[in-house]
Amino acid sequence: MINFSAIVACDLAGCFSQDGKIPWHYPEDLDRFKQITMGKICVMGRNTFDDLKTYRGDVAEGEPILPGRETYVVTTRPGLNGNAHQLSSIYELRTTLPCNDTPHEVVMCGGSSIYKHALSLCDTIYLTCVNRTITTGERLYFPVYEMDRHFKVVQALQSVTNPGELGYFTFRRKQ
Numbered sequence: 339m340i341n342f343s344a345i346v347a348c349d350l351a352g353c354f355s356q357d358g359k360i361p362w363h364y365p366e367d368l369d370r371f372k373q374i375t376m377g378k379i380c381v382m383g384r385n386t387f388d389d390l391k392t393y394r395g396d397v398a399e400g401e402p403i404l405p406g407r408e409t410y411v412v413t414t415r416p417g418l419n420g421n422a423h424q425l426s427s428i429y430e431l432r433t434t435l436p437c438n439d440t441p442h443e444v445v446m447c448g449g450s451s452i453y454k455h456a457l458s459l460c461d462t463i464y465l466t467c468v469n470r471t472i473t474t475g476e477r478l479y480f481p482v483y484e485m486d487r488h489f490k491v492v493q494a495l496q497s498v499t500n501p502g503e504l505g506y507f508t509f510r511r512k513q
């Protein structure tokens with residue numbers, strides 16, 4: 339049985355990327371990402387994967403990009419290195435994932451097109467809200483308004499180390 343979820347950190351308007359990068363750096367939020375995704379299957383687009391590789395520095399061939407997690411990267415380009423499984427389309431996921439009785443969670447990790455699919459697939463969205471509004475550069479947005487229509491908040495936590503700056507929300511699909 340497969341459960342789909344999505345994870346994103348965005349500003350008050352839903353911006354999650356500025357000029358091809360995450361526009362902030364909060365180690366605490368990275369820890370939350372790690373804690374939520376650990377032991378699960380992570381799916382991301384090629385740009386997110388490349389950005390992650392840059393962030394992680396030199397990850398040796400064959401060494402997982404996200405230790406403890408199976409990573410699937412959606413790309414039309416062949417030749418992804420051994421750090422992750424390659425999918426030529428998001429729809430390939432259903433036929434590629436292990437099919438057994440063990441429940442597992444697939445976490446959609448962005449960017450834009452992965453999030454677009456996520457809204458129709460997911461039951462849960464883990465959202466970090468960064469209390470600012472990015473107004474410059476080339477920006478990408480998580481579809482927060484569509485999310486509000488179909489999901490409701492089931493947990494809201496204030497950051498302990500960055501109070502007023504970071505809020506952690508879990509959304510569940512409305513019945």
Ligand SMILES: NC(=O)c1ccc[n+]([C@@H]2O[C@H](COP(=O)([O-])OP(=O)(O)OC[C@H]3O[C@@H](n4cnc5c(N)ncnc54)[C@H](OP(=O)(O)O)[C@@H]3O)[C@@H](O)[C@H]2O)c1
Nearest residue numbers: 346347354355358359383384385386413414448449450451
């Ligand atoms: N703040 C956050 O929580 C967060 C989370 C995730 C990402 N980000 C940021 O978002 C940015 C990347 O997002 P993005 O939207 O530009 O890129 P992306 O979705 O990560 O990657 C786009 C690429 O993925 C492949 N792809 C996506 N959908 C596909 C499909 N349906 N079929 C086949 N291939 C598909 C294509 O790769 P090919 O061109 O190789 O075919 C496409 O060019 C980065 O800055 C990243 O750091 C932020």
